[in-house]
Amino acid sequence: MNYFIKLGLVLLLITVIASGILAYVNGITADKIKANKVLAEQEARKKVLSAASRFEKHTKSLPAVKKEPNPLKNVEVTGDRQFVYYLGYDKDDQLAGYTFVASLYGYSSEVKTMVGVDLDMSISKIKVIEQAETPGLGANAATADFQNRFLGMDQEQLKVDKDGGAIKSLTGATITSRAVTNSIAEGMKNLKDAVNGEDK
Amino acid sequence: MNLWKEFTKGFIKENPVFIMALGLCPTLAVTSSVKNAIGMGLAATFVLTCSNMIISLIKNLIPDKIRIPCFIIVIASFVTIVDLVMNAYTPEIHKNLGLFIPLIVVNCIILGRAEAFASKNKLLPSLLDGLGMGLGFTLALVLIGSIREILGAGLWLGKEVMPDAYIENPMLVAILAPGAFIIMGLLMGLIKLVNKGK
Numbered sequence: 427m428n429y430f431i432k433l434g435l436v437l438l439l440i441t442v443i444a445s446g447i448l449a450y451v452n453g454i455t456a457d458k459i460k461a462n463k464v465l466a467e468q469e470a471r472k473k474v475l476s477a478a479s480r481f482e483k484h485t486k487s488l489p490a491v492k493k494e495p496n497p498l499k500n501v502e503v504t505g506d507r508q509f510v511y512y513l514g515y516d517k518d519d520q521l522a523g524y525t526f527v528a529s530l531y532g533y534s535s536e537v538k539t540m541v542g543v544d545l546d547m548s549i550s551k552i553k554v555i556e557q558a559e560t561p562g563l564g565a566n567a568a569t570a571d572f573q574n575r576f577l578g579m580d581q582e583q584l585k586v587d588k589d590g591g592a593i594k595s596l597t598g599a600t601i602t603s604r605a606v607t608n609s610i611a612e613g614m615k616n617l618k619d620a621v622n623g624e625d626k
Numbered sequence: 627m628n629l630w631k632e633f634t635k636g637f638i639k640e641n642p643v644f645i646m647a648l649g650l651c652p653t654l655a656v657t658s659s660v661k662n663a664i665g666m667g668l669a670a671t672f673v674l675t676c677s678n679m680i681i682s683l684i685k686n687l688i689p690d691k692i693r694i695p696c697f698i699i700v701i702a703s704f705v706t707i708v709d710l711v712m713n714a715y716t717p718e719i720h721k722n723l724g725l726f727i728p729l730i731v732v733n734c735i736i737l738g739r740a741e742a743f744a745s746k747n748k749l750l751p752s753l754l755d756g757l758g759m760g761l762g763f764t765l766a767l768v769l770i771g772s773i774r775e776i777l778g779a780g781l782w783l784g785k786e787v788m789p790d791a792y793i794e795n796p797m798l799v800a801i802l803a804p805g806a807f808i809i810m811g812l813l814m815g816l817i818k819l820v821n822k823g824k
Binding site for chain 2: 437
C-alpha cells in the first residue's frame, strides 16, 4: 500500500515542478506572443492597403443566423456574429479605404485572407495570411500570381470562373479558390452594409 | 573515444530514421521543404538533448513502475517551452512548424532514447547521445526534404535550382504525401544496400 502512495507522490512532485517551470516560461513569453500577433496583423493590413498609415477598428453585429441546434450537445446555438473591419486613414487623416479578414474552410484548412478595399468598394489588394492547404495545389493560393487575380474586383465579380464569376481558379484547387473568393465576397457584402449603415 | 562514439552513432550507424525507423510520422509530415525539415530537426534535437539530460539526472529518483509517465512529463514540458519560446522570438518559423511542434511529444525517438539510453547512463553520455541522435534525425529530414523539394517544386531552401520549364511543371507527387513514403522507402533501401556491401 505504502509503495503505491509513494508512486503517486513522486509523480505528483514531478508534475508540480514541471507545471511551475511552464507557468514561469508562459509568464515571460505571453506578452511577446500577443504583441507579435498584433504586429503581424498590422503589417498585413498595411500590405493590402498601402495608402493608409493608421487603422481604426470597427465592429458591426451581423443579423443573427438561426442555426440548427446541435442535437448531440443539447445546446441552442445562437448565431450572434460580429463583423470586424478596419478603416484606414492616410497621412493627412483622410479615409483611404477599408480592410477586413475573410475566412472560410477550404479543402483541408481554414483559409484566412486579409483584404484591402478602396473607397469605391473595389479590391485594392488581398493577402492569404493563414492556410494549410495541399502543397503545390491549394497552397498556391498564397502566391502573388493568384492574389493578383483579385485586383480591382468588386463584389458582383467575386465568383470563381466555374461558378460564372471573374476569378480564374487555381489548377486542381477549385475548392480552395472558391473558399478564398466566397469568403471575400461575403466580407465585401458585410462591409458595404456596415459602411452604408454608418452614413445614415 | 567512447564518448565520441556515443555522439556519432546517431548519424549513420544507428540513424533514428533510416536504421531504427523511429519518428517516421514527423519525418513524413515535415519534409515537404528543407526549411521545415531544418526547423523541426533542430527543435527535436533541443528537446531530445534536454530531456536526455534531465532523465539521466533523475533516473535514480523515479520508481521503475512509473518511469514512462515521468519521461512523458519531462518531454512534454520541454516541448511546451520550445513552443512558447519559438512563438515569442521566431514567429516566422513557428508559423510554418506550429502544427508539428506539439507532435514532438509523441516523437518516439525521444521517448525511445529516454528509455533505452538516458535512463541507464550518466549525464555526459546521455547529453551526447541526445545531441547525436537529434542531429542524425535532422540530417535524415534534410536529406528527404532536399529530394522532395527539388523534385516536387524545383527549389532548394526556397531558391530555384531547376530550369524554369521544370519549376512550372514539377513532379508534384514528390511534395505530396505519397512522395514522402516513396522517397523515404527508396532511401532506406539504399542505405541497407550500402551497409550490407560493407
